[in-house]
Amino acid sequence: MNYVVISSIGAVFMGLFVIFVRMKAAKQPTNVKKIILPPIFMSSGALMYFVPEFRLTPMEILEAVVVGMLFSILLIKTSKFEIRDNDIYLKRSKAFIFILVGLLAVRLVLKSILSSTIDVGQLSGMFFLLAFSMIVPWRLAMYMSYKKLYKELHSLKMI
Numbered sequence: 001m002n003y004v005v006i007s008s009i010g011a012v013f014m015g016l017f018v019i020f021v022r023m024k025a026a027k028q029p030t031n032v033k034k035i036i037l038p039p040i041f042m043s044s045g046a047l048m049y050f051v052p053e054f055r056l057t058p059m060e061i062l063e064a065v066v067v068g069m070l071f072s073i074l075l076i077k078t079s080k081f082e083i084r085d086n087d088i089y090l091k092r093s094k095a096f097i098f099i100l101v102g103l104l105a106v107r108l109v110l111k112s113i114l115s116s117t118i119d120v121g122q123l124s125g126m127f128f129l130l131a132f133s134m135i136v137p138w139r140l141a142m143y144m145s146y147k148k149l150y151k152e153l154h155s156l157k158m159i
Helices: 003-025 032-050 058-077 094-114 120-158
Strands: 081-084 087-090
Touching: 003 094, 003 120, 032 120, 058 094, 058 120, 081 120, 087 120, 094 120
Parallel strands: none
Antiparallel strands: 081 087
């Protein structure tokens, strides 16, 4: 079976998993660890760049990082926190699911188009970097938003 098809199927399953995790996360209070740890864990994927087939040219790096950061704007706009029951919760957003599915669809279309001109290994490296460049700014924005609400919550408790 074609590597592009296999990786696309994997991407669909990962997207569904993220939607499931996001829905479950909205039911429990959040904390700094839940915000910061996912990109730290994901960073281990950068070990792929030790294998020559996954290495990128400077232009491919730039393209992946810019597209990832642009995509992160959508995630940042749909990730809001709220204070509920003296805890901080991630607000549910119906738009988040549609944006996530839309980003996944764009990723699959780009992958099918680019796979004819870019080697599968390099393409995998580009999409990893794109995802990482999307998640890091998103999680940093979530962290800053969380800290702001955390200070607000604890100043309310002092009163």
